[in-house]
Amino acid sequence: MTDASSNVWFITGCSSGFGLELAKLTIAKGFPTVVTARDKARLADLVAGHDNALAVDLDVTDEGQIAAAVSAAEEKFGRIDVLVNNAGYGYQASIEEGEEDEIRGMFDANVFGLFAMTRAVLPGMRARRKGHILNITSQAGFIGFPGSGYYAASKHAVEGFSDALSAEVAALGIKVTCVAPGPFRTDWAGRSLKQTPVKIDEYQDTAGARLSQTAGYSGQQPGDPVRAGEAMIKVVEASNPPRHLVLGEIAYTGITAKLSERRDEIVAWKDTTLSADFPK
DSSP, rough: OOOOOOOOEEEOOOSHHHHHHHHHHHTTTTTEEEEEESGGGGGHHHHTTTTTTEEOOOOOHHHHHHHHHHHHHHHHHOOEEEEEEEOOEEEEEEEOOHHHHHHHHHHHIIHHHHHHHHHHHHHHHHHHHHHEEEEEEOOOGGGGOBBBHHHHHHHHHHHHHHHHHHHGGGGEEEEEEEEEEBSSSTTTTTTTTOOOOOOOOGIIIIHHHHHHHHHHHTTTOOOOOHHHHHHHHHHHHSSSSSSSSEEEEHHHHHHHHHHHHHHHHHHHHHHHTTTTTTTO
């Protein structure tokens, strides 16, 4: 383990779910912590009485607010050591019935906002040759479930981005971890979830069933967001943190099975794959 006792944490999306529970933990442990929400008034109770906590307004789709939030963090604590890109939400629909405005809105938050937030903290981390970026993805970053194609696409995008980012910044002392939870007892499947109802009969047994299952699951998920927060802190304190941290048994089982299935399929078609090259 490294000495991470003085790490300055910057966490996006702290009004509920993973962001809120992680922020409670980092503040309680004494880490200097910047907590953000689109309306920082919702964070008043979280930071009250804590000199090591700062609440700032932040909509990650607004680059002006991103710049202001990073500036406020650096003015208060001098730097940002750990960025947790947690802000985002889910949108479900069959692919055919997906609504353009909803799709683009989710990508603005889950993908382009995360990209912009990362760009904003990299100059400071690069200058100090130190930093850790945690991108909250999902089991959907590996598995495209029916009804969640657009959400899965947003999380697959973050996974690919994180691979490239890690390759670019590893030599600069900056670490990158994608945190991929399965079903956790947060607001993701409740008030934070947007759904376009499936109206085409042919999709009722696939996308429609998944939408109903997700909505009915809210509040009963097996994952504990407090324990997830503890796991994230453990990763940041590790001397050799993983590129991927999968959270929860459902995600572990599903992701490992999907990776094995994908590898087996690729190997089975090896001869066809190699035949596409010019002859040696």
